[in-house]
Amino acid sequence: MSIQPTLPFFLRSKLAGWDEAARSGLRQAFKQHYLGLAGSYQNLLESKQANERQLGIFLVRQEYENLSAALQLCLESYDTVKIYFCLFRYLYLNQNFALALEQTETVYQALQHYPTSHKETVGFDISMTLNRLAMCALELQDYERARAAYLEAIELTKTLTGISEQQRNSSIASTYHQLGRVAQELREFEEARRNYQLALQIYIEFNDRYSQASTLNQLGLVARDTENFEEALNCFLQALQIFAQFEDGHNGAIVLRNLGELYIQTQDENLLTAAANLLGTTPDHLRQMFTTP
Structure with missing residues (x-):
């Protein structure tokens, strides 16, 4: 009903x-x-x-x-x-980012006016709302606003007392990942790599293997854009392996596409062999997949 x-x-x-x-x-x-x-x-x-x-x-x-x-x-x-x-x-x-941002601003302002007695229970909500405000700003290419909101969210999350350490570190790691995206969009590659590495370090420490994959994929893109091709290949292969392990075909296909672009750029036959071994297919099959328009 x-x-x-x-x-x-x-x-x-x-x-x-x-x-x-x-x-x-x-x-x-x-x-x-x-x-x-x-x-x-x-x-x-x-x-x-x-x-x-x-x-x-x-x-x-x-x-x-x-x-x-x-x-x-x-x-x-x-x-x-x-x-x-x-x-x-x-x-x-x-992809209605403008309306999502408007709604997020309304909720964020409302949470700021919750009574003090509620602040401990809504503190994490405020942090997550800040993260979503930054996500919208990033999609709308307001990069400095996105960066400021992400940094504010990290500092707030560090001070929260009503959440577990797992929640705290997962939130901080995902926010560092997003800060990496902001820097990457601005082609600040060293800053992007630094933030992705911070995120990856936390994910590894808390054994969040699935989340590691997205960050590894982004590190692969940064490495490719800075022509560190061996590092890019290693990151993409690790990400592909994790997504395959979790049967996430959608994100696995994204990584595979990135591997294809890397192959077209480098013509590295070792890439085909390594990816084929991981996927249980042949280098020739991948070569055809990567080079067929």
Whole structure:
């Protein structure tokens, strides 16, 4: 059953004459209903399966106005902003970065005004919101704003007390990864490499093997762009191996494409042999794949 977007307005009109307890009860039920849905939708939006992501996009599109109304109720009652993270993921997947940034700024400002008694519980939400603000700024090519927001998020996360060390370090590592992307876009390759290495070091320390793969892929791109071809090959092969291990065909295909571009650039037959051994295929098959328009 889907509550249509017109219903909240209808209910507000009908309940105008009701006592505050009844109105408050309905608002609370509406909010809790969409908090539950938001969690389910976000799981779909973050799925590695394309069909599940598409289902999540479809469901959020149908309920977007209701989810937004429920988020507003959460902000007004100093409650969790879990719904925001679902809406952000939906907008980001649809590449609606301007609207995602606008919504993120609204939520970030609201969180700043939560009572002091709530600050420990929402501190991590503030940090994650800063990260998403920076993600939007990066996509919109506002690189200095992105960098400033990422740096602020790192400093805030270091001071948080209501999260585990695993959460803290995972957040800091992913933020260093994103700082690497900012520097890479600006062709500040040494700065990019430094930030990616910081991220990779944390991922290795906390045995987050899957996250290592994306950072290794980016390090490979930096190495390729600075003509460190052997380093680029090693990074790409490590990333490809990890994505294969986790059966992530989408990101594995991205790394394979990068390997193909590296082969076209270097004509290194050792690249074909190493990649073929890893993938269980032949160098000739990869050569044809890489060189066929």
